[in-house]
Amino acid sequence: MDVAVAGAGPTGLFMAVALARRGHRVTVADRDAGPAADGSWERRGVMQFHHPHGFRPQIAQALQAEMPEALTALEDAGAERIVFRGGDGEPAPHAALRCRRAVFERALRGFAAAEPGVTLVQGHVDDVLGSGGRAAGPGSGERAAGLRSGERAADMRSGGRAAGLRVDGRDLPADLVINASGRASRIAADLRAPAEGGDCGLAYVSRQYALLPGAEPGPMNAPVGIIQTLTGYLIAVFLHDRRTFSALFIRPADDRRFGALRFPEAFQAAAMAVPALAAWVDPGRSTPITPVLPGGRLYNTYRGQLDAEGRVALPGLLHVGDTVCTTNPSAGRGVAVAFQQAVALLRLLDEYPDDPAAVALAFDEWCLSDVRPWFSDHVYWDTDLLRRWNGGDVDVTRRLPSDLIMKASEQDPSLLRVVGPYMAMEALPGTLDEVEPQARALFASGWRPAPHPGPTREELAATLPSAP
Ligand SMILES: Cc1cc2nc3c(=O)[nH]c(=O)nc-3n(C[C@H](O)[C@H](O)[C@H](O)COP(=O)(O)OP(=O)(O)OC[C@H]3O[C@@H](n4cnc5c(N)ncnc54)[C@H](O)[C@@H]3O)c2cc1C
Known part of the structure; x- marks a missing residue:
């Protein structure tokens, strides 16, 4: 079938190659033209492009399963594999990758561009097309149809299905549409319940x-x-x-x-x-x-596949990557969560090849159980961290946030049995519940981790020139 992917970031590129390898013709549309002839790449709209990224083993695992040569392309571009050793001293099956985000994305983009069955096009995705030919997303289609978004979503639901993308005013027909347009995605926003969360502070x-x-x-x-x-x-x-x-x-x-x-x-x-x-x-x-x-x-946000009434608004339209979940990057989970989503989505597309609504429902359920917990984990952690950074003490009257449970494991290594798999993202945040009382008891006894050497925030701020 013909697949249209909105967004040529890591998630869109990964989905495109994996779907092409399943025999589909995939077109990926991104407003970004890719690297310039002189090699520079401004990448406007992806502010994290030059910020530090750690690439967890889940990323190499997904690449190894779907496109192992991409790992070689990444290594040729300079990425270094870091192999972890488990508690048994044996090397972990998949390596983390050490490289700049720009190097990672340039190599993946080059790899996808060379993949038979994948076409990259430059253009702004305005809307998602419905089978009636009308644009489904906010913008020109809405104004032309003269419908309020709720009415339009209902209209799309009555038998319609995704039929492609509108890119720079032109139709790109497709049987399946993948929205991988990232954390600030506005594509088909009115066909999904609003995002939870927001600025992480x-x-x-x-x-x-x-x-x-x-x-x-x-x-x-x-x-x-x-x-x-x-x-x-x-x-x-x-x-x-x-x-x-x-x-x-x-x-x-x-x-x-x-x-x-x-x-x-x-x-x-x-x-x-x-x-x-x-x-x-x-x-x-x-x-x-x-x-x-x-x-x-920086955001902590979560947004599912379904509309506000819990229905699949437009079968054949699927959202994946940062457009589903964005977490405060300080734990470096974003691309790993995005690729885990992509792998789950591919599995469901294989499982229900002729039923896109079933794929959306099953994927939504999977994201609720396997993705949303990372969002909730960060919301709780960040809120408490900011409270402590503003002078608050550890609150031992309620559940500890995950950063404090991790800190406690430095003092009490018996916690690592549970904390280690969580840190490696091999176990969901809920698994920490088992050792949280033990970690909290440590804090309740008066123990506090010593801050690392260096100025306090107040001391550092006092040395800074005043910003205009
Ligand atoms: C400061 C920072 C640091 C981070 N550090 C880490 C880290 O250490 N480790 C980690 O794993 N993750 C990290 N992340 C998260 C990671 O960057 C994201 O998870 C990742 O970019 C998600 O990939 P994506 O393909 O889903 O979205 P994106 O990378 O955002 O790609 C979306 C693409 O869609 C395109 N697009 C959007 N709208 C349109 C439109 N209307 N028309 C056409 N094209 C469109 C954009 O141009 C872009 O190319 C960090 C994030 C930030 C903000």
Whole structure:
């Protein structure tokens, strides 16, 4: 059949190749033209493109299952495999990938473009077409039809099904439509119940560096590099491909004083004030290769497949990737969750080849049980983290958020039996319930994790120039 995919991000590209390999003709439409002839790639509308990404083993696992040569293409582009060892000392079956997001996406895009059966087209997706020929999404179709969105959704439900995309005003007919248009997706928004969640209250600011010839990487405490919680903020270093890395501050979005970090001198001075970052960004070890990259508006959102009445509004239209779930990126789960969704969706499309409404219902159910918990986990965690960053103590009168259960496992390694699989995303957040009382008892005894060395948020803010 003919498949139209809206969005050529990681999810859309993965779906396109996997569907082409099942014998379908797939056209992927994205407003982004791809890399320019000189190799540069601005990627407007995907603000995270140059921010640090860690690529969890679930991503290599999905690629290995559907398109193993893509892993070779990624390695050829510079991605490094990081193999974890389990409790038995044996290497885990799938590796995490260490590379810049731009390198990951460029390699995946090149791979998809070369795949027989996949066509990439540039254009803005305006709408989803219904079988009656009318555009189903918000915008021109709605105005032309003169219907309010609720009426239009009902109209689409009466026997219609997805029939393609409208791209830059032209029809792209298809039997199946995949919406992989990312976290700010507005495509067919009126055919789905509104998203839950919103701004997570945290903001990123990062910068990429390259290690100088002969220089060793700095200290690490995690497979990606280093992650540390200080008083009122977080810092991290993500080691990437070809001796590049990102230095990152994560802080409350509403602390406007940190807007000044976007100035290169202020970012460098602040990084040099935090010992773990200073070890990496020291001019004797590395040199910046990008401007400072602000990254406000980080979201925790969840949005299912169904309309507000719990029905499949338009059979043959399926939503996947960040358009279903976006989580605060500090735990680096986004692409792993997106690819897990894609794998589940492909399985259901194989299972119900002639019943797109059944696919939507089953996929919605799967997302509720296997995706939404990551969203809820972050909402609870981030709300409590911001409260503590604003001076609150650990609240031992209610369930601990996951970050504190993870912290407790550093003090009491017996918790790791349960915490380890959660951290590796091999077990859902609900599995932490088993050890939460034990972790809470530790905090109730008065124990608190010591903050890592470095200035408090107040001390750091005092050194920053005032942002206009
Ligand atoms: C700051 C930050 C850091 C992150 N760090 C990590 C990390 O460490 N690890 C991790 O796994 N994940 C991370 N994530 C999450 C990760 O970036 C997303 O999960 C991932 O981009 C989702 O891929 P996607 O293909 O679903 O959406 P996207 O990558 O957003 O792709 C959507 C595509 O749709 C296109 N599009 C949208 N609307 C239209 C339209 N109307 N017409 C045509 N094209 C359209 C866009 O141009 C884009 O190409 C991070 C996110 C942020 C914000």
